[in-house]
Amino acid sequence: MLMTPLLDYVPDPGELIEFRIPDAAVERATHAPVHPAPPSYVQENHILRRLANEAAGREQSPWLGIVFDLPGRIDTTAMAGAVEKWVLRHGTLLTWFSRADSVPHGEPVPDSGAPLDSGSVPGSGNGTRLVRHAVPAELVSIESVRHGVRDSAQILAHLTERFAADTDPMRWPPFTAGAVLRADGAASTVYFAVDHAHSDGFSVLLVFSELRALYEAEITGVPAALPETGSYVDACTLDRERAARIEASSPQVRQWLDFFLAGPPPGFPLDLGTQPGQSYPSVSVELDLLDTAQAHAFAQVCKALGSGFSAGLLTALGIVGHELGGHDTYRGLTVVHTRDERRWQFTQGWFINLVPVQFPVAADGRGLGFAEALAGAQRSFDAARTLATVSPLRVAELIPGASLQSDAATVLPMTSYLDLRHAPGSRDWVEANCNALVGPGRSSEVPMWVNRLWDRTYLKTRYPDTPAARTHVPQFLEHLREVLREIARTGTYAYGARRDVGQDGGHDGGPAVRETHPVAQGVYPVAPGGGVASSDGGVRLPVGRG
Numbered sequence: 001m002l003m004t005p006l007l008d009y010v011p012d013p014g015e016l017i018e019f020r021i022p023d024a025a026v027e028r029a030t031h032a033p034v035h036p037a038p039p040s041y042v043q044e045n046h047i048l049r050r051l052a053n054e055a056a057g058r059e060q061s062p063w064l065g066i067v068f069d070l071p072g073r074i075d076t077t078a079m080a081g082a083v084e085k086w087v088l089r090h091g092t093l094l095t096w097f098s099r100a101d102s103v104p105h106g107e108p109v110p111d112s113g114a115p116l117d118s119g120s121v122p123g124s125g126n127g128t129r130l131v132r133h134a135v136p137a138e139l140v141s142i143e144s145v146r147h148g149v150r151d152s153a154q155i156l157a158h159l160t161e162r163f164a165a166d167t168d169p170m171r172w173p174p175f176t177a178g179a180v181l182r183a184d185g186a187a188s189t190v191y192f193a194v195d196h197a198h199s200d201g202f203s204v205l206l207v208f209s210e211l212r213a214l215y216e217a218e219i220t221g222v223p224a225a226l227p228e229t230g231s232y233v234d235a236c237t238l239d240r241e242r243a244a245r246i247e248a249s250s251p252q253v254r255q256w257l258d259f260f261l262a263g264p265p266p267g268f269p270l271d272l273g274t275q276p277g278q279s280y281p282s283v284s285v286e287l288d289l290l291d292t293a294q295a296h297a298f299a300q301v302c303k304a305l306g307s308g309f310s311a312g313l314l315t316a317l318g319i320v321g322h323e324l325g326g327h328d329t330y331r332g333l334t335v336v337h338t339r340d341e342r343r344w345q346f347t348q349g350w351f352i353n354l355v356p357v358q359f360p361v362a363a364d365g366r367g368l369g370f371a372e373a374l375a376g377a378q379r380s381f382d383a384a385r386t387l388a389t390v391s392p393l394r395v396a397e398l399i400p401g402a403s404l405q406s407d408a409a410t411v412l413p414m415t416s417y418l419d420l421r422h423a424p425g426s427r428d429w430v431e432a433n434c435n436a437l438v439g440p441g442r443s444s445e446v447p448m449w450v451n452r453l454w455d456r457t458y459l460k461t462r463y464p465d466t467p468a469a470r471t472h473v474p475q476f477l478e479h480l481r482e483v484l485r486e487i488a489r490t491g492t493y494a495y496g497a498r499r500d501v502g503q504d505g506g507h508d509g510g511p512a513v514r515e516t517h518p519v520a521q522g523v524y525p526v527a528p529g530g531g532v533a534s535s536d537g538g539v540r541l542p543v544g545r546g
Contacts, residue, residue: 002205002420002451003460004435005284006065006163011155011189014182016147017076018162019083021173025139029172034103035095035134040236041243041391042350043197044130047097047169049411058279061439063167064204065159065193068434070212073181074188076144078218083177084142085214085224086207090348091231092198094137096172100129132233135172142177155180159191163439169197193437198232200350201418201436201449202337208434209425210346230341232349239338243394252390253398255383259331259356260402266332266356267413268446269321270476273468279442280464285474289450289481290457290488298488305371307378310334310417313450315370315377316483317415318361319493320476328362333404334381335416336388346424354392354404354414355384367495370487413445419452427454446473 021029039047046062053060087093150158166176175194182188192207210226217224246252274280290298302312318330338344338351359376362368368376396403404412420426428434446463459480463473487493 002436004437006437006439011152012182013151014180016150018145018178019080019142020145022143029135032133032135035132037132037233037237038240039130040239041393045393046197060441062196063163063193064196064199065437066204066207067191068208068432069187069189071187073185079215080142080144081218082211082214087140091233092349094135095132097130097169100131163193167193167195169195174198199348200352203348205423227346229346230343232347242389246394248398252387253395256395263331269325269327270472271468272464273466274444274464279444282443282462283465284462287459287477288456289459289484292455294488295457301491305374307374311378311381313417315374319483320480322361329360331358333414336385338388353388355387357384370493413447415448417450421454
């Protein structure tokens with residue numbers, strides 16, 4: 001399992017070790033000079049949300065975490081050295097942010113980045129700006145701190161506290177790391193968490209392969225054979241430069257406006273029992289969709305019809321929305337990567353964007369043929385990918401009112417598909433107990449992350465804990481699995497009559513959806529497994545086409 005709610009994680013007991021930046025270096029970093037590179041749009045929006053949630057006292061978990069095992073009792077000095085070299089490898093981890101109005105008088109402030117206000121919508125032009133500070137590389141020194149033997153509950157409490165307190169993008173460092181050394185010496189567990197402003201779902205999974213390689217290099221003295229990588233700081237500058245070339249009259253803005261004007265805002269197609277502007281405690285669920293053979297068969301069906309796995313998944317979502325909710329058109333937001341240059345392939349950073357997808361699945365209440373619906377999904381997805389480098393936040397700046405967010409704390413509904421089979425080290429994840437961790441938060445929508453692994457394709461989501469959502473979301477997910485498996489089995493899907501949603505959820509014997517814990521990630525918009533979605537198109541990444 002690759003997306004585990006932190007409150008469901010059960011660590012083995014053992015000696016708790018922290019890998020920390022010395023206090024003196026942390027203090028010196030508070031005086032780090034302003035760096036001219038602006039935050040990227042997604043960084044800025046994320047920090048805006050964090051500030052809005054803090055101001056309102058709302059629970060949130062705006063970090064990404066990972067845990068994995070290494071064999072034997074690790075050498076803590078060697079691992080501290082590995083963490084140090086890894087941090088120096090990724091420039092974004094040497095930066096932190098402040099409000100421009102907090103910069104000491106006389107220090108130049110770059111005239112870049114959009115204004116921020118903790119209560120406004122991105123692109124509104126109100127409030128203060130964020131500026132980046134760059135910490136000198138010589139301040140990066142990792143020391144190991146021993147906390148003694150702890151039981152499982154104590155270790156979980158430590159992780160919960162550290163992940164929340166030590167991953168603040170407005171301070172340095174924005175990350176925390178450590179290990180648990182087991183008494184039997186059979187294995188050691190390594191953990192790491194970082195604020196989402198500096199990483200995404202694919203990036204955080206790279207921690208596993210890169211730290212393993214750097215640790216082995218510390219032990220053997222043989223340099224690690226890691227690929228060269230760029231800096232997300234440079235990618236942020238590029239993000240703003242590209243945005244500056246987009247004008248209100250640009251065709252990309254027209255494409256977004258056409259989507260806005262074509263129908264209601266994207267959202268879950270069944271009633272969630274929520275109120276506008278309200279958020280709710282969340283229920284996190286996981287559902288196996290396809291096994292290895294089924295996923296291969298599904299991909300082959302889509303390929304034979306000239307489409308990819310992503311388009312097939314979107315088509316299935318549209319079919320379920322039609323059969324359960326009566327919707328003739330699928331309207332949604334999907335995640336695409338922005339790693340459009342080789343230098344970004346293994347870079348720690350937030351390389352994603354949301355793009356709009358819309359296509360018909362029925363006409364006059366009657367379902368289209370599967371092949372026809374799939375072709376429409378692929379055409380829409382291909383068109384949407386042309387917007388990969390156009391942030392909807394830039395569109396909101398140019399066109400007042402054309403915003404996907406009703407307020408600064410809004411978490412958007414979206415669908416992410418990620419083929420992780422060819423990610424570095426993916427064949428070792430199961431044996432190493434490698435898990436991405438997500439934390440508690442609140443929700444008003446149903447974002448979905450679909451991840452394809454070597455042995456299964458599964459869906460993770462979280463939804464607002466309301467009576468209506470507890471009925472309708474499991475029903476939707478169960479039917480989605482049925483549709484996907486029928487396509488894999490038969491090569492098509494025969495639309496049935498509309499299946500009206502009943503109060504009992506429409507299940508025989510109850511849902512097979514596994515609820516894990518009433519928690520949610522509460523961050524925008526990607527959780528582990530969602531950072532490099534829709535990998536069956538665009539620049540070739542270290543993830544497969546599917």
